Structure formats: C-alpha cells, structure tokens
Amino acid sequence: MTTQAIRKTRNPEQTRSDLLDAAYTEILESGFQAASLERILANTSVSKGALYHHFGTKRELGLAVIKEVIAPQLAARWFAPFTEHDDPLASLQRILEEKIRTADESVIRYGCPLNNLIQEMSPLDEEFRRGLQQILELWVEVMATALADGQQAQKVRADVAPKEVALFIVAAIEGCVGLGKNAQSVEAYQRCLRQLQLYVQSLAA
Amino acid sequence: MTTQAIRKTRNPEQTRSDLLDAAYTEILESGFQAASLERILANTSVSKGALYHHFGTKRELGLAVIKEVIAPQLAARWFAPFTEHDDPLASLQRILEEKIRTADESVIRYGCPLNNLIQEMSPLDEEFRRGLQQILELWVEVMATALADGQQAQKVRADVAPKEVALFIVAAIEGCVGLGKNAQSVEAYQRCLRQLQLYVQSLAA
DNA sequence: TTGACAAGATACCGCTTGGTCGGTATCTTT
DNA sequence: AAAGATACCGACCAAGCGGTATCTTGTCAA
Numbered sequence: 001m002t003t004q005a006i007r008k009t010r011n012p013e014q015t016r017s018d019l020l021d022a023a024y025t026e027i028l029e030s031g032f033q034a035a036s037l038e039r040i041l042a043n044t045s046v047s048k049g050a051l052y053h054h055f056g057t058k059r060e061l062g063l064a065v066i067k068e069v070i071a072p073q074l075a076a077r078w079f080a081p082f083t084e085h086d087d088p089l090a091s092l093q094r095i096l097e098e099k100i101r102t103a104d105e106s107v108i109r110y111g112c113p114l115n116n117l118i119q120e121m122s123p124l125d126e127e128f129r130r131g132l133q134q135i136l137e138l139w140v141e142v143m144a145t146a147l148a149d150g151q152q153a154q155k156v157r158a159d160v161a162p163k164e165v166a167l168f169i170v171a172a173i174e175g176c177v178g179l180g181k182n183a184q185s186v187e188a189y190q191r192c193l194r195q196l197q198l199y200v201q202s203l204a205a
Numbered sequence: 206m207t208t209q210a211i212r213k214t215r216n217p218e219q220t221r222s223d224l225l226d227a228a229y230t231e232i233l234e235s236g237f238q239a240a241s242l243e244r245i246l247a248n249t250s251v252s253k254g255a256l257y258h259h260f261g262t263k264r265e266l267g268l269a270v271i272k273e274v275i276a277p278q279l280a281a282r283w284f285a286p287f288t289e290h291d292d293p294l295a296s297l298q299r300i301l302e303e304k305i306r307t308a309d310e311s312v313i314r315y316g317c318p319l320n321n322l323i324q325e326m327s328p329l330d331e332e333f334r335r336g337l338q339q340i341l342e343l344w345v346e347v348m349a350t351a352l353a354d355g356q357q358a359q360k361v362r363a364d365v366a367p368k369e370v371a372l373f374i375v376a377a378i379e380g381c382v383g384l385g386k387n388a389q390s391v392e393a394y395q396r397c398l399r400q401l402q403l404y405v406q407s408l409a410a
Numbered sequence: 411t412t413g414a415c416a417a418g419a420t421a422c423c424g425c426t427t428g429g430t431c432g433g434t435a436t437c438t439t440t
Numbered sequence: 441a442a443a444g445a446t447a448c449c450g451a452c453c454a455a456g457c458g459g460t461a462t463c464t465t466g467t468c469a470a
Binding site: 411415416417418419420422423424425426427428429430432433434435438 | 441442443444445446447448449450451452453454455456457458459460461462463464465466467468469470
Binding site: 119123 | 238323379384386387389393397
C-alpha cells in the first residue's frame, strides 16, 4: 500500500553516522531530555523506522552520542596535544592560547557538550553518568600524567599533586566555559581562561 | 457540579511560597524543561487553578524561582560572609573550609542550582539568562570588591586583577561542584576545593 | 448583610512526545 | 534464482505535557 523508497541506495553506516551527528547537534541545542526525535529525523531525512533499527531507544542514541561523538571530539581537542611535547605546562599554555584565540560565538552559545550533559543527566541516569565520567577520568589522567612527567623533568614544581591539580584545572576549564556561556560573552570567556593561564604558569618549577 | 474545597482556609502567600519551593525542588531534580507542573502540584496539594492564578505560565514560575529562591539562597551562602571581615582571603578560605566540611550527598547529587540552569537554559531563553547573569554578576562584584579592599589593606597581592580573579574563582567553584556531581563523590569535590584554597592562598600579599 | 473580587478547584483541550508495528525494498548467501 | 536477513518506511498509538474555561468559595470593605 505504502509508496516509499526515497533512499535509493542503502548505506547503513552513513545513516547511523548521520543520526549521531544530527542527534549531537540537537542535544547540544536543546539538552538530551528536550531533544526531539522528530526534529533529529527532520534534519537527516532519515525515517523513524530507520532510527529505531539502529538505536533501540532515545536513551541508547544519547549514550552512543557520548561515546562516539563527544568522547572523540574532546580527545582530539584537549587530550592529544599533551602527547606531543615533554613540557606539559607549555603544552597546556599552548592549548589554552589556542582556545582563547579561536574562541567564537558558537563555543560561547552552547558551551561544552560534556559539561552540559553532566549537569543535566548525571543525577538522572547512571549509565549516562558513567559514560561522561569515563571521558572526565581520561582527561584528568592524561593531564596528571603530563604533570608528573613534567616534575621528573624538573619543569613542574615538586610540591604540586598531579592528580589533584589536574582535577582542578579541568574543573576550572569547565567553569570558564560555563560563565562565558551565560554571559554570552567571548571576552568574559577569554578573561577567565587568561587567569587560568596565570595559575598554570604558577605551577612552573 | 464540581465538589471541591480541600483547602478550607486561604493563604495566598503561603500557597505562592509552597509553589516556589516545590518548583525549586522539581527543577533541581529534573531541570526546568523536564520539570512537570503536575508533579509540582502533587507535591504541594495545590490545584492547577491556584498555580495559574499566581503564575501566568511555567516560564514565569521558573523565573520567579530564580529571583526569589535561588538568588537569596546563594547570597546567603556565598556573598554574605564577605561583608563580615576585612581580610577577603581569610573570608574566602573560611567559606571554602565550611563548604568542604559540610559537603554531603545532597550537594553532590544535584549540584549547584545556578549552574544547572545556566547550562540548560541560558542559550534557550534570554530572560532566564539575564536572571542568572544578574546573580553571577553580583557574586563576582562582591568578590572583586573584597579583593580590591584587601589590596588596599595590603593583604592581597598588588598584581592581581580583582575582577578577573573573582570571575575565575567563581568559575572554579562551579567547576568543582560540577565535577563532584558527575563523580558522585564528595571526596572528589573536596579535593577540588582544596586546590582552589591553595590558589586563593597564593593571592596573599 | 451583602456585593465584589481574589483565591482556588477541576474538567477538559490540543499538541508533542517516544515508541510500535506491519509492510516493503535491497543486499547477501546459497 | 530462490531464500533469508538486513535496512528502511510511515501510519499509528497511548501518555504526558502546558494551558484554558468555567465554576465555587473564602475574605473583607462598604
């Protein structure tokens, strides 16, 4: 009875990836709970049947976005640069400098996707929380290791506790993004990160 | 036709205040968008008619929660202590110490109501954003003034920029709460605040 | 005592939501 | 080429949502 077939050729991986991308955007704009499947579908021209073929529930889709979109994105933007040099403070300063330089409307408008989901979902869904926590722990660990290495190389003060300081720096970063987001001010975000730079500088041996 | 009248005696102010309290809790637990009016009503035994007599829309209720519940609460817990002494760093250390000492499950579970609403609502509703921003600006201003006073009293390093540092400290606080919340760990929250204490200490003249 | 209005009650509405289901088209395997 | 599995389609559904309309009742000034 039903006439269908808009998608002539099949491409399940592409479909799945399209859904993840659209879901990521929708979640970034509206949060997870308020994210509308209909809107996601409208932005992908994927049918509801296809969606529910790839993901069992909205929740599964959300979890997949965390693992397959947000985690890699943050890894590329924040973790990777640490492995490049042996002076962690210089690396961190460079990362922060880059963030300050490239700060624009889009970052300030929707903030950090990780932080957004933490505030919204971590008290409501244990599996969401674990997914987000995994990213967070990796981030802290990468930074803590870098700081410890820096201590060995005599470039970081001996009295800093790598794990604690790494935790604090991550917290400060998320805080800066959050404040910038509410002020809707790229400049406030930059001023906040500048103070973080000064703090990082104070860790030097 | 309708049999009614559960509330024998009237008390409009009490009703309003009950609604604000219940809405505050519901928003804290579910976020604003996912907050259910029906659930708020169920927790107050107030009727829908009464709710819509006091508040025109759900949105108005949310804005009232920000102005009449969250703002005073934060003022009492974070701003007020500053006015008590002339050494801002000591005041801040004392506040942080207090937060570390009294940190418990409930703080860690739902996080900071201000930060929650910022992440969720500030990109979606300009009036929400302004309401939240007002609280934020007051907070930063109180702290910046205290720092500037501290500089006059030679208790704060002369090279710190009061406004910028105040902004950073607020960001760091929100960040610490956020991380503790996702880790669901009072201890992580405390460790994070301890590093903030060390930072604050480093501002001393 | 009464009239007017504020406060509160409840049934109802349109709409969106996440999710289901029977069916079809394409791809892979044999 | 037949068969079976995978990918996809879209109409449909119950439930919950915020909001409205119409009503009753408590309060208090005149």
